[in-house]
Amino acid sequence: MVAKLSERMLLSGDEAVALAALNAGVALGTGYPGTPSTEILEAFAVLGGKAQWAPNEKVALEVGLGAAFGGARALVTMKHVGVNVAADVLFTAAYTGVSGGLVLVSADDPGMASSQNEQDNRQYARAAGVIMLEPADSQQAYEFTGAAFAISEQFAQPVMLRMTTRVCHSKSIVTVAPLPQPAAAPDFKRDIPGRVMIPAHARPAHRHMRDKLARAATYAETCAQTIVERKDAALGIIASGVAVMHAREVAPEASILQLGLSYPLPMQAIRDFVASVERCIVIEEGDPILVTELRAEGLAVEGKPERFRFGELNVERVRQIIAREELAEPVVAPGKPPALCEGCSHRPVFEALRRLDCIVAGDIGCYTLGVLPPFTAMDTCVCMGASMGVGLGLRHVLPPEQARRVVSVIGDSTFVHSGLTGLAEMVYNPPPGGHVLLILDNGTTAMTGQQEHPGTGRDLAHQPTGKIVFEDVVRAMGIDYVVSIDPLAHDNALDQALEAALASGQLAVIVARRPCILAAPKIRQYEKAAAEKKNTCATACAAQ
Amino acid sequence: MASKVINVVVAGLGGQGVVKASDILADAAFRCGLDVKKSEIHGMSQRGGSVASDVRFGPHVYSPMIPAGQADCLIVVAPDQVEVNRHVLKASGILVSPESLATVPGKIQAKSVNVALLGVLSNVLEIPLETWEAAICANLAEKHHRLNLEAFHQGRQATA
Numbered sequence: 001m002v003a004k005l006s007e008r009m010l011l012s013g014d015e016a017v018a019l020a021a022l023n024a025g026v027a028l029g030t031g032y033p034g035t036p037s038t039e040i041l042e043a044f045a046v047l048g049g050k051a052q053w054a055p056n057e058k059v060a061l062e063v064g065l066g067a068a069f070g071g072a073r074a075l076v077t078m079k080h081v082g083v084n085v086a087a088d089v090l091f092t093a094a095y096t097g098v099s100g101g102l103v104l105v106s107a108d109d110p111g112m113a114s115s116q117n118e119q120d121n122r123q124y125a126r127a128a129g130v131i132m133l134e135p136a137d138s139q140q141a142y143e144f145t146g147a148a149f150a151i152s153e154q155f156a157q158p159v160m161l162r163m164t165t166r167v168c169h170s171k172s173i174v175t176v177a178p179l180p181q182p183a184a185a186p187d188f189k190r191d192i193p194g195r196v197m198i199p200a201h202a203r204p205a206h207r208h209m210r211d212k213l214a215r216a217a218t219y220a221e222t223c224a225q226t227i228v229e230r231k232d233a234a235l236g237i238i239a240s241g242v243a244v245m246h247a248r249e250v251a252p253e254a255s256i257l258q259l260g261l262s263y264p265l266p267m268q269a270i271r272d273f274v275a276s277v278e279r280c281i282v283i284e285e286g287d288p289i290l291v292t293e294l295r296a297e298g299l300a301v302e303g304k305p306e307r308f309r310f311g312e313l314n315v316e317r318v319r320q321i322i323a324r325e326e327l328a329e330p331v332v333a334p335g336k337p338p339a340l341c342e343g344c345s346h347r348p349v350f351e352a353l354r355r356l357d358c359i360v361a362g363d364i365g366c367y368t369l370g371v372l373p374p375f376t377a378m379d380t381c382v383c384m385g386a387s388m389g390v391g392l393g394l395r396h397v398l399p400p401e402q403a404r405r406v407v408s409v410i411g412d413s414t415f416v417h418s419g420l421t422g423l424a425e426m427v428y429n430p431p432p433g434g435h436v437l438l439i440l441d442n443g444t445t446a447m448t449g450q451q452e453h454p455g456t457g458r459d460l461a462h463q464p465t466g467k468i469v470f471e472d473v474v475r476a477m478g479i480d481y482v483v484s485i486d487p488l489a490h491d492n493a494l495d496q497a498l499e500a501a502l503a504s505g506q507l508a509v510i511v512a513r514r515p516c517i518l519a520a521p522k523i524r525q526y527e528k529a530a531a532e533k534k535n536t537c538a539t540a541c542a543a544q
Numbered sequence: 545m546a547s548k549v550i551n552v553v554v555a556g557l558g559g560q561g562v563v564k565a566s567d568i569l570a571d572a573a574f575r576c577g578l579d580v581k582k583s584e585i586h587g588m589s590q591r592g593g594s595v596a597s598d599v600r601f602g603p604h605v606y607s608p609m610i611p612a613g614q615a616d617c618l619i620v621v622a623p624d625q626v627e628v629n630r631h632v633l634k635a636s637g638i639l640v641s642p643e644s645l646a647t648v649p650g651k652i653q654a655k656s657v658n659v660a661l662l663g664v665l666s667n668v669l670e671i672p673l674e675t676w677e678a679a680i681c682a683n684l685a686e687k688h689h690r691l692n693l694e695a696f697h698q699g700r701q702a703t704a
C-alpha cells in the first residue's frame with residue numbers, strides 16, 4: 001500500500017492514480033466500488049485524500065461535477081458498467097464543461113475477470129464528446145492522471161481516464177515526478193448560460209463542446225501523451241493502453257505510435273506515422289474502434305481478426321495478429337470456480353429458494369454465486385438493481401401458478417445503489433398477485449472487498465455517519481409487510497417467512513440480516529470503536 | 545542478476561496467500577533495482593476460486609503478463625492446482641509445490657506455506673537473503689514476521 005512520497009515505488013495502476021490525485025491537489029474523490037477500480041479511492045483515503053463512496057455512480061459523478069463547478073479538482077472512479085449508470089450526467093456535463101478539473105476514471109474489464117459484460121468504454125468518449133486518456137502502465141497512470149486534470153482545466157471539459165484490469169491491478173515501477181499546475185482555490189462563479197441546460201443554452205453549448213474537441217484534437221497532435229517510438233520502418237504499430245506493452249514485447253524492432261490521448265485523435269500525427277512505415281497495424285483491445293476511424297480517414301491500416309474482439313489481449317495474441325496467424329484459441333484447463341464461503345449467510349437463503357422452487361430474479365454481488373451448484377437457485381442476473389424490475393415484469397405476465405413463485409433477490413449495497421427506484425415501481429405498479437422482495441443485508445459490499453455503503457451507517461473510512469434503515473424506507477414507501485430475519489437463526493425460519501410472504505398475495509419485503517463472515521470481525525471492531533467514542537463523548541459532555 | 549527477464553507464476557486458491565507471495569517476490573526484485581511487473585486477476589478470488597499471479601523482473605519488462613510456456617518457475621500453493629497451471633512453464637522450468645517441502649526440517653503452518661515456497665524458490669534466484677527478509681517484513685503485519693521468516697528459512701533448506 002502506498003504510504004508516502006518517494007522517488008521510485010512499486011505501485012498498482014490504481015495506487016498510482018490515487019497518488020497522482022493527491023499530488024494534483026484533488027479536493028474530493030468519489031465513486032462507487034467496482035472491480036478493478038475500487039482500490040483507487042481506498043488508496044486515496046489512506047494517503048490522506050478526502051474520499052467517499054456514493055450510493056451509485058450517477059450520484060458520484062454529480063457530486064464530482066458540483067465540486068468541479070465550484071472550481072475544485074474532483075476525481076470520480078467506477079468500473080466500466082458504472083459509466084452506464086452515470087451516463088446521463090456525463091453526456092450533459094460534456095456540454096456544461098467544468099471550472100475545476102474533473103477526471104472520471106472508467107476501469108474496463110476486457111475478458112470479464114469479474115464483470116457481467118466487456119463493454120469498451122472508449123465508445124463513451126465518442127458518444128458523449130469527452131477527451132480520453134489511456135495509460136499503459138502504473139508510471140503512465142500516475143503521469144496521465146496529473147495531465148488529465150491539467151487538460152480538463154485547459155479545455156474546461158471533463159476528461160475520462162480509461163484504465164483496464166491489467167493496468168489497474170498490475171504493479172510496476174513509478175518514479176514520482178511533480179505534476180503540472182497546482183489546483184486553484186475553489187470559488188463559485190455564476191455562469192447561468194453555461195450550466196443551466198435549458199434548450200436555449202444547450203444549443204450553443206453543444207457547438208461550444210465541438211469547438212473544444214476540435215482544439216483538443218490539435219493539442220493531441222503534439223501532447224506528451226502522443227508517443228512516437230521510431231525504430232524499423234518495415235513495421236509500424238498503432239496502439240493504446242496495455243496493448244502497447246504487449247506489442248513492444250512481441251515486436252521490439254517495430255516503430256510504435258502510442259495514442260495515450262485516444263480521443264479526439266491526433267489525425268495528422270497518425271497520418272505521418274502511417275506514411276513513415278511500410279506496414280501499419282492497429283493493435284487495440286476490445287472493439288475495432290481505432291481501425292474503423294483510421295480507415296474512414298482513408299488510411300491503409302491493418303486491424304485484427306474478429307476473434308480478438310473477445311477477451312483480453314496478451315503477448316501471444318498480439319504475436320498472432322502481427323504474424324497474421326489463423327490459429328484456433330488455445331483451450332486452457334478451467335481452474336476452480338469461486339464459491340460462496342463456508343458459513344456465508346447467503347447459503348441458507350439459496351437453499352431455501354431452491355427448496356421452495358422459487359423463480360428467482362437475481363442481482364449482482366457475492367450472492368450471484370447462488371446460481372452455481374449446489375444451489376442453482378437464480379434465474380436472471382443482468383445489471384445492478386435489475387432483480388426488482390425483472391421480478392415485477394415476470395409477476396405481471398406469468399400465469400398465476402408461476403407468478404406466485406417469483407422472488408426478487410438483492411444485496412444490501414445493490415439495494416441502495418439501484419433498488420430504491422425498483423421499490424417505487426413495486427408500490428406504484430403492484431402485480432395483481434403481489435410480489436416478494438428479499439434483501440440480503442450482510443452489512444457490507446462483500447463482492448468488491450467489503451466496502452461500506454449508506455445502509456451500514458459507516459463512511460469509506462469506516463467511521464460512523466448517517467444510516468439508511470431498510471425496514472423504515474420500505475414502510476415509508478408504502479409497504480407494511482416487512483419482516484426481518486436472521487437466515488441462520490434456526491432451520492426453517494427463513495422457509496416459513498418466505499412461504500408466508502409468497503402465500504400472502506401482497507407486496508412483501510423480507511430482510512435477511514446476518515454479517516458476511518469475512519467482514520464480521522472488522523464490523524465488530526468498527527462498532528466497538530464507535531461505541532467507545534460515543535461513551536467518551538458522553539462522559540466529556542456530562543463533565544462539562 | 546541475469547540480463548534477461550525472469551518469469552515466475554505463483555498459483556493456488558483464493559485465501560492461500562498467492563497474491564501476498566507474489567507481492568513479496570515482486571518487492572524483493574524491486575529492492576534489487578530491477579524493472580518489475582506483477583499482474584493477476586483478483587476478481588472473485590476471495591471466494592476460494594483459482595488465482596494465478598505473474599511476476600516478471602529484469603532490466604526491462606514490457607507486458608505485465610507471462611506468455612504461456614515462458615515461465616522459468618511455477619510456484620503452486622495448492623497441490624490440486626498444479627495440473628491446471630503446468631502449461632505456463634518452459635520445458636526447462638522449475639516447479640515448486642508443497643511437495644518440494646517434503647524434506648525440510650520441522651512443520652510448516654498452513655498459512656505460511658506460501659512464504660515457505662518462496663524460500664524454496666530463493667535457492668534458484670540471485671536475490672540476497674537480506675533483501676528477501678526485508679521484502680517479507682515490508683509486506684506482512686509485524687505480528688506475522690517471526691512465523692514467516694522461519695517458514696522462509698525452512699523452505700530454503702529444501703533439497704531438490
Ligand SMILES: Cc1ncc(C[n+]2csc(CCOP(=O)(O)OP(=O)(O)O)c2C)c(N)n1
Binds near residue numbers: 035115116384442
Ligand atoms: C453499475 C455497477 N457498479 C458496480 C458493480 C460492481 N459490483 C457488483 S456487485 C456489487 C455490490 C455487491 O454488494 P451487495 O449487494 O451488498 O452484495 P454482497 O456482495 O455483499 O453479497 C458491486 C459493487 C457493478 N457490477 N455494476
Ligand code: SF4
Binds near residue numbers: 345442516
Ligand atoms: S465474502 Fe462474505 S458474502 Fe461473499 S461469499 Fe464470503 S461470506 Fe459470503
